[in-house]
Amino acid sequence: MFKKGNQIGKQTRLGPDWPGQRCGARTRAGKPCKKPALRGKGRCQLHGGKSTGPRTEAGRARIAAAQLKHGRLTKERRAEAKRRAEVGREIRAELKDIAARAVAYGWLDPDWKDQFKD
Numbered sequence: 001m002f003k004k005g006n007q008i009g010k011q012t013r014l015g016p017d018w019p020g021q022r023c024g025a026r027t028r029a030g031k032p033c034k035k036p037a038l039r040g041k042g043r044c045q046l047h048g049g050k051s052t053g054p055r056t057e058a059g060r061a062r063i064a065a066a067q068l069k070h071g072r073l074t075k076e077r078r079a080e081a082k083r084r085a086e087v088g089r090e091i092r093a094e095l096k097d098i099a100a101r102a103v104a105y106g107w108l109d110p111d112w113k114d115q116f117k118d
Helices: 057-067 075-105 112-116
Strands: none
């Protein structure tokens, strides 16, 4: 039962030999949090384990806007880069076809590209 000097608390229940999962967060001091993680979350209740995340579409949009650090990797920018790459491939293929026709008609020497190498 309870005796004088008995240590009851986190140290006896969740001491260094406790086999459960600890919270994966770091404290302000830079040390790992010692609290137990909530089941299936990986974080304790103080470090976001109880959070259910945004539930509404407006909440999700607000979180997405807060996470944006710069505009380089947005969906729109990636789609635009993909479109430009496709246009570039089409142009290069068309130029290659034009050069092949020009060589076939005798308008260009077969080794015309060697003039530009240095």
